[in-house]
Amino acid sequence: MTNELIDFTLVSVAMLAIGIYGLAVKRNFIRMLFAVEIIINAANLNLVAFGRFLPHSGGQTLALFSIAIAAAEVAVGLSLIIVAYRMYQNIDIADFRSLKG
Amino acid sequence: MADAAFLALSVITIGSAIAALELRSLIYGSIALMGTLGGIAGFFFLLDAPFVALFQLAVYVGSIAVLILFTVMLVKRELIFKKIEDKRRKFAGIGLMLVMMVALGAVFLDSGIKTITTDEPATNFRDIGTDFVTYYWPTLILMGLILAGSVTGALVLAKREDVENDQRAN
Numbered sequence: 001m002t003n004e005l006i007d008f009t010l011v012s013v014a015m016l017a018i019g020i021y022g023l024a025v026k027r028n029f030i031r032m033l034f035a036v037e038i039i040i041n042a043a044n045l046n047l048v049a050f051g052r053f054l055p056h057s058g059g060q061t062l063a064l065f066s067i068a069i070a071a072a073e074v075a076v077g078l079s080l081i082i083v084a085y086r087m088y089q090n091i092d093i094a095d096f097r098s099l100k101g
Numbered sequence: 102m103a104d105a106a107f108l109a110l111s112v113i114t115i116g117s118a119i120a121a122l123e124l125r126s127l128i129y130g131s132i133a134l135m136g137t138l139g140g141i142a143g144f145f146f147l148l149d150a151p152f153v154a155l156f157q158l159a160v161y162v163g164s165i166a167v168l169i170l171f172t173v174m175l176v177k178r179e180l181i182f183k184k185i186e187d188k189r190r191k192f193a194g195i196g197l198m199l200v201m202m203v204a205l206g207a208v209f210l211d212s213g214i215k216t217i218t219t220d221e222p223a224t225n226f227r228d229i230g231t232d233f234v235t236y237y238w239p240t241l242i243l244m245g246l247i248l249a250g251s252v253t254g255a256l257v258l259a260k261r262e263d264v265e266n267d268q269r270a271n
Binding site: 002003004006007008009010011013014016017018020022024025028030031033034035037038041044048049051052053054055056057058059061063064065067068069070071073074075076078079080081082083085086090091092094 | 103104107111114115118119121122130131134137138141144145147148150152153156157160161164165168169172173175176177180184185186190193194195197198199201202205206209210214215217218219221223224225228229232233237240247248251254255256258261
């Protein structure tokens with residue numbers, strides 16, 4: 001195998017940083033969901049890469065669990081977007097005033 | 102050293118991750134997100150994990166990306182193209198991203214991860230199946246319950262209460 005563990009880890013770090021940038025800067029609800037998806041995928045890549053190189057089957061098993069839970073999270077997140085859009089006619093999170101503490 | 106397929110996949114993945122966040126239209130953004138998810142599936146193929154790669158393609162590219170695309174279509178047209186962000190905040194965010202990349206990258210490059218190599222055969226997908234039904238079976242059941250609960254919750258949340266039944270029939 002010519003690819004090493006460090007290569008996959010560095011790609012994962014880059015994706016984590018991009019996702020955190022998206023979460024910090026964007027105020028669009030749907031874009032923030034994109035950023036969360038990117039971070040989750042960075043984590044899955046790390047799980048599978050370490051599982052391949054250690055080697056252990058637990059990495060792939062946990063990655064499968066993580067993908068399934070992410071699917072559930074996206075379903076709930078998108079329905080929250082629909083509800084918030086129906087209430088405020090907007091997807092800017094600064095407008096969701098009733099969610100402020 | 103990484104090979105050509107790895108380099109191409111990382112350019113596609115990271116480039117479309119940036120595009121997903123920065124493209125003006127949310128529709129093109131969600132298509133770029135599909136590119137990121139597909140690129141990750143390619144990495145899983147490179148890591149000799151074809152089962153996880155196909156699961157990723159079926160669940161992420163097949164269902165989640167399409168779900169996001171349909172949600173984007175439910176939003177008003179001018180909101181899809183409107184960019185809502187602060188200039189100063191954006192520069193701070195780019196700074197945070199670069200600091201994070203350099204700091205975490207330096208930590209990983211300095212650690213012992215660099216020396217890990219393997220000649221062992223890849224994990225067989227039979228081992229994953231055995232894992233699922235032996236050690237992880239309570240987790241598997243819990244995951245099924247969570248999925249059912251979240252889908253029910255999503256349906257309840259998205260249900261319209263201001264529409265009467267006879268209106269719906271019309």
